[in-house]
Amino acid sequence: MKQAINNEFAQRFQRFSEEFHAKGSGTATSYVTALKKLNAALRGAGCFLQPGESVWDIHDDGRLAQLYALVKNEQKKPDGGIFRNESAKSYWKQGFCSAAVKDFARFLSLSVRQEQMLNAFDSATDGSVLARNLESMRLSASPMLLDNDDIVLTSAEGRTAIREVEVRQNQDVFRRMVLQNYHSRCCLTGLPMPEVLRASHISAWANDKVNRMNPENGLCLSATYDAAFDRHLISFDEDYRLIFAPSLQEYYTNEAFQEYFSKLRGHKITMPKRFLPSQSLLEDHRRHLA
Known part of the structure; x- marks a missing residue:
């Protein structure tokens, strides 16, 4: 049962990553594979994961930040660290595993906010009131949302970066609301693509x-x-x-x-x-x- 839940979560993460990254880049598939390989590496090394736990079960931002730091450190080791027995060395040598952890953390943060926003849309009756409510739903700031590890979260650059993530998600939520409102059809031609x-x-x-x-x-x-x-x-x-x-x-x-x-x-x-x-x-x- 738990394996099925983890597979479903991996699919949700892949769909999110496909929307977040450039279409056709293969990034989403690579990140899902990287997390699966990381899960196997952690189990093999007997570190970080609790008994019966997998990477997909870690939803706490603090623990994900710790995992990210651990993976970055292991990737730097000449012998591969926890990845030494991994045959597909490009996943850790090129930083896919650490990047995937950060992307997974981003997915979790944005998924929570998206669910709140779409729930507000489902129950709303006034568009203007809804717009104000949605704008007030701010994203919880976290270093895991920043692409650049050198940016300080509380700096002007850090605040701008977080706001850019918010704006991007707002645009995505607006699209979801409008398509749902119009039955996912062009209101002029009826095209359902x-x-x-x-x-x-x-x-x-x-x-x-x-x-x-x-x-x-x-x-x-x-x-x-x-x-x-x-x-x-x-x-x-x-x-x-x-x-x-x-x-x-x-x-x-x-x-x-x-x-x-x-x-x-x-x-x-x-x-x-x-x-x-x-x-x-x-x-x-x-x-x-x-």
């Missing part, structure tokens, strides 16, 4: 701090329409119907434009589950049509 869906901000993230996490400030659009919306080439009227910017007139006779845009002109979006797009924010968006 999450890989090409975007959580479009009606009022830009950079310009509107108050509404950054407000689901009423979001539309679920596929990539092409998200780009057009972001550049104020299209918008939606008081009845949530697609309208064009004047600058698009030069494309009206283009066959591709007619197929992908003209056919949808005046088309009403598929309405979301709960949080309707804010008409006050859409009104401001319409004023900027190019």
Whole structure:
């Protein structure tokens, strides 16, 4: 039973790592493998782990920091330390094991905050109130969240680094909320492919701090329409119907434009589950049509 739980946790960690790191880099798979090899090395050396415990069972940030320090030290030993019997030497020689421990700690910290944020979304009825509540959910600062070990957590650089992790997670949570609100379909075309869906901000993230996490400030659009919306080439009227910017007139006779845009002109979006797009924010968006 415990083995099954550990495997499930490893899968959750891999999914997190795949989202956090560059797609196609193989980092997520390498980190899961590195933690499995570390677990075997610790068991073989009879150190750090309690009887019956595995690396996947360590969820305390303090213990993970201790494990990280131990692994970094062992990786430096000429004979490989606890990794001396490991055939795939690149995992410890190139620092994958220590990096994986830090990534696992990041996964645990961010998972707790993400769960809190999504639970708040599930029970919310007012987007503006929800946005304020989500912004107040700060990430617990930990050196394990910093990529660079030389950065002091309490320094300006350290605080900035933690805030960048927070912002990145906020953007991810906003996307999750918007896609869930729109049944993971483009509200204009009905396209159900999450890989090409975007959580479009009606009022830009950079310009509107108050509404950054407000689901009423979001539309679920596929990539092409998200780009057009972001550049104020299209918008939606008081009845949530697609309208064009004047600058698009030069494309009206283009066959591709007619197929992908003209056919949808005046088309009403598929309405979301709960949080309707804010008409006050859409009104401001319409004023900027190019």
